[in-house]
Amino acid sequence: MKKGIRALALLVIVAVLVTGFTGCTGAKADDKASAVEQTLVVGGAKDFKNGSEPKTLIFDSLMDSLEDMSSGPRLVTEWQNNGDFTEFTLKLKEGVTFSNGEKFTAEVAKFNIEYWPVYRDCGYIKKIKNVDIVDDKTLKVNFTESYGNFIDELSKIWVTLPTAVDAKGNITDWIGTGPYVLQDYQADMSATLIRNETYWRTDKMPGITKIDYKVITDENSRVMAVKSGDVDVIGLTEHYTVLPFADVPDLQANKDLNVSVCEDYGTITTYSLNWAKGVCSDPNVRKAIALGIDRDMLTSTVLYGIPVPTSRYVLASYKFSQKDEVLKYDLTKAKAALEVSGYKDSDGDGIVEKDGQKLSLKMVVSDSQVNRSVGVFLQDALKKIGIAVDLQVLDATTTKTTLKAGDFDMSTSHPWTGTVVSYLYWRGNSSAYDDYGIGYGVNEEMNTLTEAVSVTGDDKVREAEFDKIWKIQNDSIAGVPLYFSQRIFVSQKNIEGLKFCPNTSEVDLSDVVIK
Amino acid sequence: MRKFKLKTKKQHQQLIWLWWGLLALLLVLIIFAPVIFPESNTIDYARQLQKPSLQHWFGTDEFGRDLLSRVFNGMRTSLLYSLIIEAIALGIGLMVGLVSGYMGGRIDGFFSYIMNVFQAFPTTVAAIALIAVLGTSDLTLIVVLSVMGWVAYARIVRSETLIFKERDFVLGARASGANSVYILGKHICPNVLLPVLPLATLMIGHGIMAIASLSFLGFGVQPPNAEIGLMLKDSAMFINRAPWLLVGPGLVLAMVVALINALGDAIRDKLDPQQQMVEL
Numbered sequence: 001m002k003k004g005i006r007a008l009a010l011l012v013i014v015a016v017l018v019t020g021f022t023g024c025t026g027a028k029a030d031d032k033a034s035a036v037e038q039t040l041v042v043g044g045a046k047d048f049k050n051g052s053e054p055k056t057l058i059f060d061s062l063m064d065s066l067e068d069m070s071s072g073p074r075l076v077t078e079w080q081n082n083g084d085f086t087e088f089t090l091k092l093k094e095g096v097t098f099s100n101g102e103k104f105t106a107e108v109a110k111f112n113i114e115y116w117p118v119y120r121d122c123g124y125i126k127k128i129k130n131v132d133i134v135d136d137k138t139l140k141v142n143f144t145e146s147y148g149n150f151i152d153e154l155s156k157i158w159v160t161l162p163t164a165v166d167a168k169g170n171i172t173d174w175i176g177t178g179p180y181v182l183q184d185y186q187a188d189m190s191a192t193l194i195r196n197e198t199y200w201r202t203d204k205m206p207g208i209t210k211i212d213y214k215v216i217t218d219e220n221s222r223v224m225a226v227k228s229g230d231v232d233v234i235g236l237t238e239h240y241t242v243l244p245f246a247d248v249p250d251l252q253a254n255k256d257l258n259v260s261v262c263e264d265y266g267t268i269t270t271y272s273l274n275w276a277k278g279v280c281s282d283p284n285v286r287k288a289i290a291l292g293i294d295r296d297m298l299t300s301t302v303l304y305g306i307p308v309p310t311s312r313y314v315l316a317s318y319k320f321s322q323k324d325e326v327l328k329y330d331l332t333k334a335k336a337a338l339e340v341s342g343y344k345d346s347d348g349d350g351i352v353e354k355d356g357q358k359l360s361l362k363m364v365v366s367d368s369q370v371n372r373s374v375g376v377f378l379q380d381a382l383k384k385i386g387i388a389v390d391l392q393v394l395d396a397t398t399t400k401t402t403l404k405a406g407d408f409d410m411s412t413s414h415p416w417t418g419t420v421v422s423y424l425y426w427r428g429n430s431s432a433y434d435d436y437g438i439g440y441g442v443n444e445e446m447n448t449l450t451e452a453v454s455v456t457g458d459d460k461v462r463e464a465e466f467d468k469i470w471k472i473q474n475d476s477i478a479g480v481p482l483y484f485s486q487r488i489f490v491s492q493k494n495i496e497g498l499k500f501c502p503n504t505s506e507v508d509l510s511d512v513v514i515k
Numbered sequence: 516m517r518k519f520k521l522k523t524k525k526q527h528q529q530l531i532w533l534w535w536g537l538l539a540l541l542l543v544l545i546i547f548a549p550v551i552f553p554e555s556n557t558i559d560y561a562r563q564l565q566k567p568s569l570q571h572w573f574g575t576d577e578f579g580r581d582l583l584s585r586v587f588n589g590m591r592t593s594l595l596y597s598l599i600i601e602a603i604a605l606g607i608g609l610m611v612g613l614v615s616g617y618m619g620g621r622i623d624g625f626f627s628y629i630m631n632v633f634q635a636f637p638t639t640v641a642a643i644a645l646i647a648v649l650g651t652s653d654l655t656l657i658v659v660l661s662v663m664g665w666v667a668y669a670r671i672v673r674s675e676t677l678i679f680k681e682r683d684f685v686l687g688a689r690a691s692g693a694n695s696v697y698i699l700g701k702h703i704c705p706n707v708l709l710p711v712l713p714l715a716t717l718m719i720g721h722g723i724m725a726i727a728s729l730s731f732l733g734f735g736v737q738p739p740n741a742e743i744g745l746m747l748k749d750s751a752m753f754i755n756r757a758p759w760l761l762v763g764p765g766l767v768l769a770m771v772v773a774l775i776n777a778l779g780d781a782i783r784d785k786l787d788p789q790q791q792m793v794e795l
Contacts, residue, residue: 220751246577250755301560302577367733369752376578376739380558393737394651402650 038514039210040495043222043231045242048191048213049174053237056506057193057211059158059176060096062109063151065419065506070319071152075104075159075177085146085457090139096200098161099181106133111162113141113154119169121426122153123454148457149421156422179206179509190214204510207497211509213237219368223247226257226490232514233491233498239417239505240267241485244369245306251490261306262487262500264317268310271378271480272403272413272437279361280409284341285387286477289410290327292334292385293378299483302373307483313473314416315484319459320466321420326474327481334385345386352386360388361409366399371412374482378410400435413437413479420466424450428469442476531781538774545771548591552584555741564757573763576749578739582760586767589741590723594771596657597722603661605715608668613699613707615669616676626669633666639728646734656735660725664718668711675707709786716779720772727768743768 048054064072078091096104110131117125129142141150164173174182177200180193191213199205214231216222223243225231235242243251252259273280273289280286295309311327314320343352343359352359363378365371372393379389389410394402403411414436416423429450430439440446445468452465473479489498497511544551559579567574573582615626638660645659679685680703688698723743729735730744738745743764750760 244752246752246756297560301563369749372738372749373577376558379739380578391738392651393733395647395733398647398650 038208039212040208040509040512040514041212041214041230041232042236043216043225043234044213044237045215045217045219045222046238047188047215048185049171049187051237052505053239053507054191054213055158055171055174055176056178057180057509058174058178058182059160060178061155062112062157062159063154065155071155074155075109076154079151081148081151081457085148085150085455086143088141088143088150089134090141092137092139093200094137096177097198098175098177099196099198100161100175102161102175104159104177106136106139108159108162109139112157112159113139115162115165116157116169117153120156121422122156123147123422123425123450124150124153146455146457148462149419149454152419153422155419179204180211188215204508206509207511207513208509219243223251223490226492227251227254229256229492232495233489235487235489236491236498237507239487241307241370241488243488243490245303246369248306248488249304256493258489258491258493258495258498260489260491260498260500262489265315265500266484266486267415267417268312268314269307269374269482269485270313270413270415271482272408272411273477273479274406274409274411274438275442275476275478276431276433276438277406278409279359282341283476284337285343285359285361288334288337288385289382289387290477290480291330291337292387293381293480293482294329295482296329298374298377298381302377303370303483306488307485309482310484311481313470313479313481314420318420320453320463322470322474323467327477331385338386343386350383350386351388358388359386360390362390362392362407364392364394364399364402364408364411366396366412367393403437404433404435406433406438408437410480411437415481421453421462424453424469438478440473440478442472442478446472534774534777537770538778541767541771541774544587545590545594548584548587552581552587554581555584555588556580556739564753564760566757567759567763574757574759576746576760577753582746582763585741585746586743586764589736589743589746589764590767590771592736592740592742593723593726594719596653596726597719599657600660600664600722600726601715601718603657604664604718605668605711607661607665608670609672609704609708609711611665612669612672613676613704616673617680617695617699617703623673626673630666630669633663636663638663638725639732642725642729643732643734646729651734651737653736656726656729660722660729664722667714667718671711671714672707675710676703679703679706713779713783713786716782717776720775720779723768723772723775 044051044054060075062074062076064074066072075093075096076090077093080089081087090109092106092109093104098104110133113131114128116122117128124143124147127143127145127147129144132140132142134140143150159177160171161173161175164171164175166172174185179196179199179201181196182191183194184190184192193211193213195206195209214225216225216231216234219242222234226234248259248261251257273286275281275286280289290311295311299305299307299309311325312322314322338352338359342354344354345352347353361382363375365375375391375393379391382389399412402408414427416428420428427434427436427439429441429446431441432439449465449469449472453462453469456462456465487500489500491498494515496513496515499508499511501508548555557580562571562575562579563577565571565575565579571581571583573586576582576585611626611630615623641663642659645662646655649655649659685698685702688702693701726735726742727744727747730742731748733748736742736745746764747761750757750764753760
């Protein structure tokens with residue numbers, strides 16, 4: 001009998017140990033101390049060459065993007081336009097060289113202005129007539145029609161050598177004018193960068209001499225890596241939140257780590273609604289979904305009070321943002337919207353139906369801890385207004401394939417980011433299915449308004465046009481904004497000077513020091 | 516010496532009864548989970564991440580759902596799917612093994628080649644690849660694991676068929692004019708099924724683990740449905756704040772699989788003629 005009890009005890013111990021190890025994926029590393037001085041080890045979510053941000057360590061943009069998403073000087077130092085925005089004169093920075101010694105010239109700038117817009121969703125490509133080289137440091141850009149958004153869009157042009165790209169928008173030779181030089185690169189694994197000692201922005205010369213970039217795709221492993229000291233910082237090279245919100249309180253309580261939550265810049269998590277076909281093609285169903293979600297409850301429970309609930313599409317601090325929050329939680333109005341479309345719960349099972357068909361929608365979300373939790377929350381919330389949700393949590397690749405095929409009713413999506421005018425050219429005015437669901441181009445008027453905001457250089461006119469755009473979006477509800485998801489850095493205590501760059505897609509290490 | 520042997524045998528018997536009692540209890544809780552624990556999906560944010568208590572033996576998860584209810588409802592899903600998977604795999608393996616072993620020659624060569632190809636792929640990796648192509652759903656999970664699981668049965672059935680087809684009663688049946696289908700169905704199949712039984716029992720445990728593994732990796736059962744692998748995945752994030760979330764699901768998973776494996780071993784021992792001769 002004793003043996004039996006012993007065997008049972010052994011089984012319990014083994015089970016507990018197996019269970020415990022399930023959550024432990026990182027090793028305690030005390031070998032960090034051997035790292036070279038002023039070498040920053042970065043844990044990145046994506047392959048170095050595939051993310052938007054890592055490239056900003058190597059390349060410079062023509063214009064700087066400022067806090068409110070307007071533009072400031074960078075490689076283009078001065079600019080002038082004629083009265084109707086059909087002609088722009090650009091003055092270029094003198095004395096700038098690429099890390100291989102080649103000079104940044106008007107010829108190089110002309111190439112970049114002509115080559116990149118098609119790959120960077122810049123609307124000016126549709127109206128550009130020619131780019132004339134006036135002298136080695138001056139360009140004159142002519143348009144067929146007015147295009148007031150041209151200068152802002154130059155902040156999306158990251159300057160490469162003309163010989164360093166292929167015919168499909170891929171950089172073949174990672175040589176730039178930026179603060180770092182790519183020394184070594186292993187696809188999907190790592191990259192090593194060393195400081196560009198000839199960097200032209202002397203006021204922005206970084207103190208960090210070397211960056212070791214490690215790819216850690218799993219969110220829990222990233223957190224474990226920074227906790228164990230395997231990496232110095234996570235969240236630095238992504239413009240979105242890279243760790244589960246549930247981990248934030250734990251990390252904040254860790255005396256060896258700094259947690260910086262950015263209250264000003266970040267993204268607004270927005271779910272896409274398939275307004276072109278299926279059950280969500282009914283505007284009242286979309287309205288019911290938008291009004292039936294208690295965003296305060298969502299953020300305070302499954303998101304642990306970190307993100308800020310909102311029904312705005314873009315941050316209030318951005319130029320041309322909506323003035324008011326419109327799609328606020330209202331259970332009564334949500335149910336009423338469904339009744340207007342003829343949906344009723346006639347059999348008392350809690351799910352409404354019309355013409356004998358239960359109102360059920362397919363929600364596709366990309367697999368992450370936050371998305372799973374939000375998905376279950378939304379499923380429960382929509383059930384309360386009588387909508388059944390078939391939740392499908394898929395890996396990132398399958399999610400993209402499914403969304404591109406239009407095989408969804410509701411899905412995780414890409415928020416309105418960057419300059420809002422640029423977003424209009426990318427997804428804001430698109431009615432096509434893409435990797436992130438479906439665009440916001442719900443009617444012809446969106447075309448007219450997109451045209452209007454891009455041709456004018458008058459911000460007052462733009463603001464008035466954007467008011468109309470937001471009205472269309474709030475009325476048609478092509479997507480459901482849920483919460484403002486802040487960028488979050490988690491770094492070792494000895495790293496100082498990390499900061500959030502106003503341009504959400506840029507990494508600025510100019511003040512960083514390892515103590 | 517003799518006294519010691521008798522004591523050991525008695526203890527052995529007691530241990531076996533303890534195992535079976537525990538297995539029976541767990542099976543009752545698992546099979547009748549929807550009746551005993553009807554609120555496995557009931558969300559209540561007021562009781563988010565509560566520690567184990569008399570009210571919630573395994574604690575509650577981030578949605579305030581009772582973990583004990585979810586563990587047994589989840590295990591019911593795993594056990595049910597595993598039984599279906601093994602039944603399908605056994606059916607395929609039985610047919611392929613019988614035909615391959617009995618017909619021999621090129622047919623046997625062809626099926627042996629197919630079996631080698633299937634065995635060359637690691638099950639989990641192959642399952643992930645297939646699910647990625649077919650899409651994630653409970654049906655896909657069952658189909659994929661069934662397709663990957665039949666080879667083990669086919670190999671045993673084939674080797675047993677090779678032995679039985681040379682036995683006198685089969686040769687006699689063939690001499691009396693019985694056709695192959697009749698011989699396979701009437702004479703060989705009942706005999707080859709017996710050695711397959713312990714394997715089938717063991718494979719139920721394997722099936723539960725495979726379902727949990729795929730769900731842990733995001734290729735199995737979909738939320739909000741309860742499933743052990745999915746629960747472990749969601750709980751891993753709370754390893755520091757709420758470690759009890761991992762203990763309940765892990766403990767029950769380990770116990771159920773271990774007990775099912777013990778059952779398989781016991782069946783094997785019972786059916787093993789050599790073991791019986793030693794006991795005599």
